[in-house]
Amino acid sequence: MMQPARTASGPTPLSIALRIVALIAVVVVATWGAHLIRDALDLTIMPDNEQTVHRAIMLGALAYIGLLALPFVPGAEIGIAMLTAFGAAIAPLVYGATVLAMLLAYSVGCLLPITSLARLLAVLRMRRAADLVARAAPLSRDARLAMLLDGTPPRTVALALRHRYLALALAVNTPGNAVIGGGGGIMMMAGLSGVFAPWPTVLTIAVAVSPVPLAVMLLGA
Amino acid sequence: MTPILQAAAAAVVALGTGATAVTVMTKDVPDFAVPDRQWQPGAELDGRAFRLSGAITETGADLPETVLSFVDGRFQSSRCQIYCEFGWNDYRTSRDGETIHFTSTTRCPDAPHTVVWYGIVEGDEMRVEGTWTTRRWYWTRQINLLAEGSPTSPKVEAISG
Numbered sequence: 023m024m025q026p027a028r029t030a031s032g033p034t035p036l037s038i039a040l041r042i043v044a045l046i047a048v049v050v051v052a053t054w055g056a057h058l059i060r061d062a063l064d065l066t067i068m069p070d071n072e073q074t075v076h077r078a079i080m081l082g083a084l085a086y087i088g089l090l091a092l093p094f095v096p097g098a099e100i101g102i103a104m105l106t107a108f109g110a111a112i113a114p115l116v117y118g119a120t121v122l123a124m125l126l127a128y129s130v131g132c133l134l135p136i137t138s139l140a141r142l143l144a145v146l147r148m149r150r151a152a153d154l155v156a157r158a159a160p161l162s163r164d165a166r167l168a169m170l171l172d173g174t175p176p177r178t179v180a181l182a183l184r185h186r187y188l189a190l191a192l193a194v195n196t197p198g199n200a201v202i203g204g205g206g207g208i209m210m211m212a213g214l215s216g217v218f219a220p221w222p223t224v225l226t227i228a229v230a231v232s233p234v235p236l237a238v239m240l241l242g243a
Numbered sequence: 244m245t246p247i248l249q250a251a252a253a254a255v256v257a258l259g260t261g262a263t264a265v266t267v268m269t270k271d272v273p274d275f276a277v278p279d280r281q282w283q284p285g286a287e288l289d290g291r292a293f294r295l296s297g298a299i300t301e302t303g304a305d306l307p308e309t310v311l312s313f314v315d316g317r318f319q320s321s322r323c324q325i326y327c328e329f330g331w332n333d334y335r336t337s338r339d340g341e342t343i344h345f346t347s348t349t350r351c352p353d354a355p356h357t358v359v360w361y362g363i364v365e366g367d368e369m370r371v372e373g374t375w376t377t378r379r380w381y382w383t384r385q386i387n388l389l390a391e392g393s394p395t396s397p398k399v400e401a402i403s404g
Contacts, residue, residue, distance in 0.1 A: 066302055067384050069326045072377055073354060079381075115381035 079104070079112070083119045090123035091130070093207030096200050097123070102234075110239045117235035120205075124194065124227045127206040131213020138214070187222050191230035205231075272385045275359040275374040277346045285334035287343050288313035292397035293369045297390020306390050311360075311371070312397040318347045323358055327351035334360075341365065355379060367394045 033041075067075050082100055089097030101116045136159045144152040183189075190212055194205045203211065209227070212218045295309040309322040318334035334347040343364040350357050355378045362371035369392030376385045 066304075067377075068299075068386065069323075069356065069375055069377075070307075072356075072384070076379060111382045111384070118381070 083115060087119050087123040087126065090120065091127040091206045093203040093210055094200065095206065096204060105238050113235040113239045117232060120231040121227055124205055124209045124231060125224060127209035128213040128223055131210040134214055136214055136216060186217060187226040190218065191226050194230050272376060272383045274357055274376055275361060277359065277361050280337040280344060282335040282337050282346065284316060285336040285345060286316050287336050287338065288345060288364065289315060290397060292395050293392025294395040295371065295390040295392050297388060300387035300389055306388055310395055311392060314397055323349060327354055327356055368392065
């Protein structure tokens, strides 16, 4: 049976445009849904309940930071719940808490010995990765990067290493990243790896986690 | 640098980044803009009190039972007293013929709430509006009120504090 010929030229401009339109539609529908949920919850902050709401927000923010910083623990839902309940007004707090959680996980990763990372990968049955980390452990930061690039990884891995901050930003924003450790796990690994310098990492995270809070603020959800 | 110093530096950077982001992104909401008049320390409403009937502008909800009392140059809202023990505060007045304008800015001693009142008293009736603004470090919330007041007895027993 003849198979239809597949073009090697990739997606057409029309298909890209359709995907963008679909993405915008999803954002608009999600915003509309958030409005409906918020109206249904009727969480009006009045003088008589403001103190209680404030305490709940502080508790929620602490839980959000703690859970988001832990590998393989889903915590983003708390932030989304806060955005849904309180709308654009709470977006700065959710953004700040997300940045804090990511940098907390990164800091813990920086302070953990790289041998811990190797053991962790071994426990997770990621043996090749564990071997790679074990070989990289005694090397300097530059030597580690050179060793990783001199190996035989697929082209995309080499590309990701060269543009590692961009790769980091994409990884923390990828839906379903909980299967590879979630935002906290990714940042902890980034810190453990030793190939992510602190200031570019802070800058990367500050930009990378901004789309959702920014969208909520701009759309006034 | 020792690991403890590294941890401290990382914590400072993380906290600073988060707090700066929240502060920069948080928009302030100004208090009620009281009209510019020749305001004097208040005394002309002393001994009088008004029971309010009105609504919260944002929600349309009825204003809970509230009595505004004026005693010895000081002012108190019974509802603010219940919510946050605002106590007695100075008020200012400005006369326009038989009409008395008054204003008072009160603050809760235990929480970042600021209430600004502006009212007009004509005879026995009062028309009052104002804002309740809460400025937390991560957001500013405000509600507006609009009400009319009718004469009642002042709550003079509470002024000793």
